[in-house]
Amino acid sequence: MKKHNFSAGPCILPRIAIENAAKAILDFNGMGLSLIEISHRTKDFEDVLDEATALLTELLDIPATHKVLWLGGGASTQFYFVPFNFMNKKAGYVNTGVWAKKALKEAKLFGDAVEVACSEDKNNTYIPKGFNIPLDLDYLHITTNNTIFGTQFKEDIDCPVPLIADMSSDILSRKVDVSKYALIYGGAQKNMGPAGVTFVIVNESMLGKVDRKLPSMINYKTHIDGGSMFNTPPVFPIFVVKETLKWLKSIGGVEAMAAINKQKADLLYGEIERNEMFSCPVEVQDRSVMNVPFVYSDKYKDMEPTAFLNFAKDNGMIGLKGHRLVGGFRASIYNALPLESVQALVDCMKEFEQKCK
Amino acid sequence: MKKHNFSAGPCILPRIAIENAAKAILDFNGMGLSLIEISHRTKDFEDVLDEATALLTELLDIPATHKVLWLGGGASTQFYFVPFNFMNKKAGYVNTGVWAKKALKEAKLFGDAVEVACSEDKNNTYIPKGFNIPLDLDYLHITTNNTIFGTQFKEDIDCPVPLIADMSSDILSRKVDVSKYALIYGGAQKNMGPAGVTFVIVNESMLGKVDRKLPSMINYKTHIDGGSMFNTPPVFPIFVVKETLKWLKSIGGVEAMAAINKQKADLLYGEIERNEMFSCPVEVQDRSVMNVPFVYSDKYKDMEPTAFLNFAKDNGMIGLKGHRLVGGFRASIYNALPLESVQALVDCMKEFEQKCK
Numbered sequence: 001m002k003k004h005n006f007s008a009g010p011c012i013l014p015r016i017a018i019e020n021a022a023k024a025i026l027d028f029n030g031m032g033l034s035l036i037e038i039s040h041r042t043k044d045f046e047d048v049l050d051e052a053t054a055l056l057t058e059l060l061d062i063p064a065t066h067k068v069l070w071l072g073g074g075a076s077t078q079f080y081f082v083p084f085n086f087m088n089k090k091a092g093y094v095n096t097g098v099w100a101k102k103a104l105k106e107a108k109l110f111g112d113a114v115e116v117a118c119s120e121d122k123n124n125t126y127i128p129k130g131f132n133i134p135l136d137l138d139y140l141h142i143t144t145n146n147t148i149f150g151t152q153f154k155e156d157i158d159c160p161v162p163l164i165a166d167m168s169s170d171i172l173s174r175k176v177d178v179s180k181y182a183l184i185y186g187g188a189q190k191n192m193g194p195a196g197v198t199f200v201i202v203n204e205s206m207l208g209k210v211d212r213k214l215p216s217m218i219n220y221k222t223h224i225d226g227g228s229m230f231n232t233p234p235v236f237p238i239f240v241v242k243e244t245l246k247w248l249k250s251i252g253g254v255e256a257m258a259a260i261n262k263q264k265a266d267l268l269y270g271e272i273e274r275n276e277m278f279s280c281p282v283e284v285q286d287r288s289v290m291n292v293p294f295v296y297s298d299k300y301k302d303m304e305p306t307a308f309l310n311f312a313k314d315n316g317m318i319g320l321k322g323h324r325l326v327g328g329f330r331a332s333i334y335n336a337l338p339l340e341s342v343q344a345l346v347d348c349m350k351e352f353e354q355k356c357k
Numbered sequence: 358m359k360k361h362n363f364s365a366g367p368c369i370l371p372r373i374a375i376e377n378a379a380k381a382i383l384d385f386n387g388m389g390l391s392l393i394e395i396s397h398r399t400k401d402f403e404d405v406l407d408e409a410t411a412l413l414t415e416l417l418d419i420p421a422t423h424k425v426l427w428l429g430g431g432a433s434t435q436f437y438f439v440p441f442n443f444m445n446k447k448a449g450y451v452n453t454g455v456w457a458k459k460a461l462k463e464a465k466l467f468g469d470a471v472e473v474a475c476s477e478d479k480n481n482t483y484i485p486k487g488f489n490i491p492l493d494l495d496y497l498h499i500t501t502n503n504t505i506f507g508t509q510f511k512e513d514i515d516c517p518v519p520l521i522a523d524m525s526s527d528i529l530s531r532k533v534d535v536s537k538y539a540l541i542y543g544g545a546q547k548n549m550g551p552a553g554v555t556f557v558i559v560n561e562s563m564l565g566k567v568d569r570k571l572p573s574m575i576n577y578k579t580h581i582d583g584g585s586m587f588n589t590p591p592v593f594p595i596f597v598v599k600e601t602l603k604w605l606k607s608i609g610g611v612e613a614m615a616a617i618n619k620q621k622a623d624l625l626y627g628e629i630e631r632n633e634m635f636s637c638p639v640e641v642q643d644r645s646v647m648n649v650p651f652v653y654s655d656k657y658k659d660m661e662p663t664a665f666l667n668f669a670k671d672n673g674m675i676g677l678k679g680h681r682l683v684g685g686f687r688a689s690i691y692n693a694l695p696l697e698s699v700q701a702l703v704d705c706m707k708e709f710e711q712k713c714k
Contacts (some may be wrong), residue, residue, distance in 0.1 A: 037552035080572035194393035196591030215437035231433035234553030
């Protein structure tokens with residue numbers, strides 16, 4: 001039976017990227033060696049890294065002011081890299097839920113990290129808007145998409161201080177005006193590739209403005225100067241990123257992807273609205289096109305979540321269990337998830353409604 | 358033509374690990390999904406991580422006092438993790454060359470990091486011995502094997518202060534008395550697996566003794582408590598580590614491996630001694646069983662290194678170019694490199710000698 005993979009991350013990747021990864025593991029570039037047993041200093045791997053950078057630059061239209069870095073350690077590592085490199089006295093954080101809050105917690109070790117806006121009053125079911133951004137902030141940090149609560153900043157906000165964004169779970173899902181950001185970062189393991197590599201897009205001119213001494217590995221400048229090769233980079237994850245970006249370009253790039261993502265999201269949110277068994281807790285205008293949390297509607301609220309989960313599982317759907325902070329269900333519909341999988345889920349929801357009526 | 362892979366790292370891995378990695382990329386555990394598109398929270402992946410930990414624990418006979426961690430970021434990240442977690446006032450470093458020196462440089466940001474011994478007077482061609490270890494050190498840091506200069510600590514030293522070792526390039530090459538170390542760390546990409554994951558073996562009771570506040574991700578305690586799952590771990594590299602450790606166990610474990618490593622090293626160093634064209638700059642008793650640097654002997658010192666490198670390349674040997682700090686040649690003969698590859702190199706050296714005479 002065909003599997004429909006709604007995992008929140010690590011998650012579905014383009015099949016072609018997976019097949020090319022398996023081939024490169026067995027024999028890379030016809031070298032008679034595996035991708036994972038060659039030096040990262042060989043031209044063959046340097047070409048992989050350069051191509052990944054070139055593709056990301058092209059797909060996001062990254063201006064020359066900004067450098068692309070490929071690092072290890074995950075987005076959680078960036079929670080301290082950011083204040084290390086950018087905070088002298090005061091930084092602002094928009095608290096839209098779990099991950100934003102974790103970033104804020106780490107920043108508090110470095111100075112006066114303040115919450116400039118927060119959506120906890122309504123269990124993070126919306127994106128704060130029109131909040132005041134103090135002009136004395138060294139930077140403002142936002143998490144553009146909340147994987148758990150299913151909220152998303154749909155536009156690049158205007159910000160009078162350097163803007164820093166964790167885009168782990170919606171990078172490449174829509175066009176972004178990179179020039180508006182001092183730094184964008186994220187774990188690759190949603191729209192960009194497998195777990196094990198972190199992307200950073202940084203405006204180089206905004207670095208070097210803090211007084212503290214930085215360990216070499218924490219200093220973004222080290223990695224810019226070293227071309228992401230100051231130390232051994234995560235070779236295999238970077239290869240799969242390159243393959244994933246190639247696939248994205250082949251289907252028309254970010255604009256084409258955004259159109260498909262809207263189609264997928266409209267289809268699924270439409271069914272949630274129509275289907276009397278389900279509802280979505282998130283305010284309509286802030287609903288994520290990447291992560292769609294939904295719960296049983298009031299009428300069915302005493303039904304066990306496993307009832308629908310097992311029904312869905314029998315139909316080949318996996319990864320639909322909701323996060324414990326929201327309950328119910330969550331369908332992550334990242335770039336690589338085909339429209340047909342969303343259609344299959346919608347069909348499954350309709351059948352389940354018929355069955356329960 | 359069969360390739361003989363003498364790369365310094367990332368480097369040769371057991372063929373069975375590579376084949377199983379390729380299979381898992383296409384279909385993991387018969388799930389109908391790729392290893393790289395499943396959640397790290399699935400039981401299937403948790404089993405991989407647990408098995409990697411269990412195998413390393415068994416292979417190195419790690420006592421219950423010590424915890425095994427799998428982290429991202431590379432050994433260079435540990436250069437600042439170590440002082441963050443262990444240095445209050447003063448730490449000692451044994452400077453045996455490039456990597457030891459880099460570790461020392463980072464530690465200087467955290468307090469009084471002193472060089473307790475150094476081999477720079479003879480271009481790092483030996484391991485300092487009998488040096489004084491001040492009793493007021495928070496820890497002593499050593500790099501057990503120098504990948505570039507080809508020197509190696511052959512025994513676990515007695516140390517009156519907590520001992521911390523970077524074992525990136527000789528972990529699992531010989532038996533180690535783990536109980537003698539407060540912490541052992543290293544990048545996996547030599548004897549343990551591919552680039553992208555870092556192992557840490559830490560005596561938990563020695564943590565929590567510094568005054569500074571630690572970012573969560575830098576605190577070893579975070580990763581102990583989270584079972585290396587505080588954030589998304591590098592899934593694929595950990596899988597390959599597990600496969601590599603399984604292979605090592607299957608051939609008899611570390612003791613059997615150490616015997617084979619000795620056989621390989623004896624064969625190669627023996628030929629370097631015998632062959633009038635080559636010599637090894639490293640003092641005999643400190644010669645690494647992992648990385649074997651050699652140069653042309655005085656008689657042939659005006660010959661271009663490419664002469665032998667090209668001859669070797671024509672015979673299927675790759676990765677033999679010496680590091681620029683040593684010049685000449687370097688054969689890395691890590692665990693996964695078979696004896697037959699060393700024999701092929703030795704044959705090649707003999708033929709080259711015949712040809713040039």
